Structures are given as C-alpha cells and as structure tokens.
Amino acid sequence: AQSVTQLGSHVSVSEGALVLLRCNYSSSVPPYLFWYVQYPNQGLQLLLKYTSAATLVKGINGFEAEFKKSETSFHLTKPSAHMSDAAEYFCAVSDRGGGGSNYKLTFGKGTLLTVNP
C-alpha cells in the first residue's frame, strides 16, 4: 500500500520568497512521484514527476523537486514566489508495477499556497 503525507495544509509566503511544500511518501516498492497544481475552479495540471532518472526534477513555472530515498521525501521548491503561484498543490505517488498500476495515483491531502504582496 502507498500513502502520501503533505505537511502543512496551508503555506503562506511573501512574493519573491522561497516556496517549500513538503511531501513524504510511503511505498513498499520503488515509487513514481508527482506534483500537481490546481488553480481555483480548474482541473489538475502536472508540475513535474520523478520516474527514476535524475533525483532533482525540474518542472514548469520554475518549480523543482528532489527525490530523497533516505528521507522518503519529495519536497517541492521554487526560489521566488509569484502571485500567480497561489493555488492548491497535490503530491501523488504510484508504483512501478505492471498492469498499468504505475498510472494509478494516491494523492496527499493537498497544500494551499497563498502568496502575499
């Protein structure tokens, strides 16, 4: 079984400040890891994903995340927050099994990011 824990349901930063959204996972098999963003009244958009290549993954909109196996973490960062980054962020995990299970995601509860001017 897999699970995802996102520490902090709400994170507030100032514009221009570092964004750090925390995600820890639990998986009995090597995982694939994802970050999705959901803007108000919109669907999910993939920010980035880790699929066993480089442990530092760069995504869209200046976001990146680092896979740390020893810490079972996949924290999302952005050096400088922009007002347009205000949204809900979801970390998700899937396994690498066959039969399509690698496309089946387990989501964390989400972190709402607000950016203050």
Place this chain on the structure above:
Amino acid sequence: SAVISQKPSRDICQRGTSLTIQCQVDSQVTMMFWYRQQPGQSLTLIATANQGSEATYESGFVIDKFPISRPNLTFSTLTVSNMSPEDSSIYLCSAGGGTRNTIYFGEGSWLTVV
C-alpha cells in the same frame, strides 16, 4: 488542444436522479481512471475503467452507485446514480499509457446535487 475532455463541465442535479459524465482522450491510452474530489478534499480513486470489461472499483465504491463503461481505448463514462447532496463533488477522469507515457487529467466535472 486538450488531451482529455470531459462533459459536462458543470451541472446542478436534483436529488434522486442520475448523471453520466463522459471522458474523451485524444489518443489511444491503456489506462483510464475516475477520481472524486469532494469539497475541500483531495482526490480519491473511484475505479479503473477497463476496456470491454467491468471496471475495477476501490474500497468504498460500488458498481451500482458508480457504473462505468469503457467501450474503446479513448472513451469512458461514469454515471453517478441516485444522487444525494453528499455526491456533490468534482469528478475527474485520468488517462495514461499507450501513446501517452504519462498521466493526464481532465478538467473535471463539477456536480452539485440539490
């Protein structure tokens, strides 16, 4: 153009009625899934839509309440049956595999049951 399109995008439904949501993918995919996102909550997997056979449901979800069809590799439907206000949610379709070697999500169908 959108990878996945869902219809309807929004609807307000009467208690006790049923609504069918359609999901169309723009290329052949091996896997399609349906998720529910209740207000203020995260996404929960309802079921895996299997082509030409019965869907595989997650714990807590049953076929009588959420019948799913998948007649081909690019199309699936989810029906929310005998709706109650507790069914007010966003229902999202996702797809991956085949020519799409990643997972995509539709924009979601926002249902309000009154």
